[in-house]
Amino acid sequence: MTGQKQGLVDVAIIGAGPAGLTAAYLLSKKGYRVSVIEKDERYVGGISRTVEVDGYRFDIGGHRFFSKSKEVVDLWNEILPNDFIQRPRMSRIYYEGKFYSYPLRAFEALFNLGIVRSTLCMASYAKAKVFPNTKVRSFEDWTVNQFGHKLYSIFFKTYTEKVWGMPCDENVGRLGGAAHQSA
Numbered sequence: 001m002t003g004q005k006q007g008l009v010d011v012a013i014i015g016a017g018p019a020g021l022t023a024a025y026l027l028s029k030k031g032y033r034v035s036v037i038e039k040d041e042r043y044v045g046g047i048s049r050t051v052e053v054d055g056y057r058f059d060i061g062g063h064r065f066f067s068k069s070k071e072v073v074d075l076w077n078e079i080l081p082n083d084f085i086q087r088p089r090m091s092r093i094y095y096e097g098k099f100y101s102y103p104l105r106a107f108e109a110l111f112n113l114g115i116v117r118s119t120l121c122m123a124s125y126a127k128a129k130v131f132p133n134t135k136v137r138s139f140e141d142w143t144v145n146q147f148g149h150k151l152y153s154i155f156f157k158t159y160t161e162k163v164w165g166m167p168c169d170e171n172v173g174r175l176g177g178a179a180h181q182s183a
């Protein structure tokens with residue numbers, strides 16, 4: 001627990017992941033008294049934390065900083081002025097013996113999937129565009145609307161459930177920020 005050790009605070013933040021820490025940082029800068037309550041006894045950072053084992057440090061996931069928002073990039077540079085290492089990025093999904101770029105590239109994915117499944121993917125994509133789900137409540141709903149059910153079931157469902165450890169059809173309200181991802 002950081003922030004005020006005694007007395008009242010203006011804001012109590014639950015969770016010392018990137019969201020909680022950023023909120024605490026920005027609120028503190030504005031003069032609010034803030035406490036961050038974290039259930040992990042050892043680490044802050046949430047699922048972007050770095051853990052230490054036998055003196056070696058491991059990031060949970062290959063975390064990269066990328067944002068189109070100047071405000072966000074400025075904040076990162078403010079906090080970590082000299083700590084960024086620029087690296088070319090390449091993420092790929094290994095599926096049925098083939099590599100697929102992640103984020104997916106449509107033509108590459110269709111080519112790798114072969115004519116039958118590509119056709120099914122395109123038909124399913126067209127269906128999603130013509131008849132979109134207007135009551136989007138879960139990551140599944142959102143992804144199916146964007147890519148069609150076939151591509152969702154092949155890539156997004158398995159990848160997302162493995163990385164986030166929760167079902168894609170959970171209500172977004174319960175998933176919170178997990179309904180969109182940038183990894």
Ligand SMILES: Cc1cc2nc3c(=O)[nH]c(=O)nc-3n(C[C@H](O)[C@H](O)[C@H](O)COP(=O)(O)OP(=O)(O)OC[C@H]3O[C@@H](n4cnc5c(N)ncnc54)[C@H](O)[C@@H]3O)c2cc1C
Nearest residue numbers: 015016017018019020037038039046047048061063064183
């Ligand atoms: C493998 C992997 C790779 C990723 N790669 C990238 C990447 O390259 N770039 C990128 O931008 N994002 C990446 N992400 C996503 C990124 O890690 C998350 O978006 C980010 O960590 C979410 O931050 P958060 O603060 O919302 O939640 P979390 O990181 O989940 O933090 C929540 C915190 O709240 C604490 N908490 C929960 N419940 C309680 C409670 N009841 N009381 C007290 N504390 C509580 C938890 O212990 C945790 O510390 C990746 C994620 C994974 C899993």
